[in-house]
Amino acid sequence: MTASLRMIVGAALTAILALAALAAPIRERAADAGWQAYQHGDYASALAAYEAAAREGDRLAQFNLGVMLLRGEGKPVDLNSGIAWLTKAAEAGMVQAQYNLGLLYESGIGVPRSLTAATDWWQKAAEQGHTEAQIQLATQYFLGRGAPKDWKLAAKWYEAAAANGDPGAQYIIASFYEHGDGVPQDLRRALEWYVHAARQGDVGAAAQAKDVARRLAEAGNAPR
Numbered sequence: 668m669t670a671s672l673r674m675i676v677g678a679a680l681t682a683i684l685a686l687a688a689l690a691a692p693i694r695e696r697a698a699d700a701g702w703q704a705y706q707h708g709d710y711a712s713a714l715a716a717y718e719a720a721a722r723e724g725d726r727l728a729q730f731n732l733g734v735m736l737l738r739g740e741g742k743p744v745d746l747n748s749g750i751a752w753l754t755k756a757a758e759a760g761m762v763q764a765q766y767n768l769g770l771l772y773e774s775g776i777g778v779p780r781s782l783t784a785a786t787d788w789w790q791k792a793a794e795q796g797h798t799e800a801q802i803q804l805a806t807q808y809f810l811g812r813g814a815p816k817d818w819k820l821a822a823k824w825y826e827a828a829a830a831n832g833d834p835g836a837q838y839i840i841a842s843f844y845e846h847g848d849g850v851p852q853d854l855r856r857a858l859e860w861y862v863h864a865a866r867q868g869d870v871g872a873a874a875q876a877k878d879v880a881r882r883l884a885e886a887g888n889a890p891r
Contacts, residue, residue, distance in 0.1 A: 689731045690763055701728060705735075714741030721752060726759035733764070737777075746777035757788065765792035766800045773803075773813075782813025793824055801828040802836055818849030829860060837864035838872045845879060854883050 692699050701716035714735055720728030729752045735741055736749030750771065756764035769788035772781045786807045792800030805824035807814040814820075822843045828836035841860030844853045858879045864872035 689734055690727055690761075692727065701731060705731075710735065710741035721755070724759075726756045726761045726764075729753075729756035729759065730761050730764045734767075750777045757791070760791075760795075762792045762795045762797045762800070765789070765795075766797050766803075769800065769803060782807070784813075786813040793827070796827075796831065798828050798831040798833050798836075801825075801831070802833060805836070805839075818843075820849075822849030829863070832867075834864045834867040834869050834872070837861075837867070838869055838875075841872065841875065845875070854879050858883065 689702075689705060692702055701713045701720060704710075704716060705713035714732065717728045717732040717735065721732045733749045733752035733754075733756060736745045736752065738744070750768075753764050753768055753771075757768050765788045769785040769792065772778055772785040772788065774780065778784075786804065789800045789804040789807065793804045801824045804814075805821045805828065806812070808817045808824065809821035810816070822840060825836045825840045825843065829840045837860045840850075841857045841864065843849050844857035844860065846852065850856075858876055861872045861876035861879060865876050
């Protein structure tokens with residue numbers, strides 16, 4: 668790999684892994700040597716502890732080990748091993764691993780670029796309620812990228828992300844309801860979602876909410 672290509676791959680990987688923070692234990696576990704060592708900046712000890720647990724089938728350890736190997740924490744960057752452990756965690760149902768594998772397949776970092784594979788992993792994560800995966804999956808269906816173009820499925824997953832509180836998804840699904848894209852046109856539902864997004868500081872959503880409210884009032888359907 669040339670120096671310039673290594674820099675490009677490194678920059679892209681850094682951007683992806685900025686989203687892939689190590690996962691903390693779900694419960695308080697004083698005996699979690701890997702987490703304790705990582706918190707104290709002892710990456711070599713954390714790596715060793717996570718590897719021991721990962722080999723015992725602990726999906727949390729598999730995920731954390733994979734992220735550390737991809738970041739080069741505790742030892743030099745090892746894309747192949749990092750992705751292998753991330754995949755094991757994803758196959759065991761760990762939602763963070765599924766989402767981040769989707770990002771890696773989308774970018775083609777350490778794996779052959781495959782938008783279809785990205786969609787598959789995001790689907791698994793989205794079904795577990797992962798908001799960012801729901802947005803990515805919705806966008807795949809919206810654009811017909813790595814999945815058939817399907818505005819109904821795009822609307823389904825944007826609305827799921829909107830229900831999870833994402834303001835961008837709230838604006839998008841509001842627009843879908845306003846124009847009848849992928850869902851039956853429903854100005855009341857559109858207004859509801861625009862208001863949700865506006866309350867989170869989306870200035871454009873606030874403007875759209877006013878416009879939709881005006882149209883409803885003119886049609887004699889002012890919201891109560």
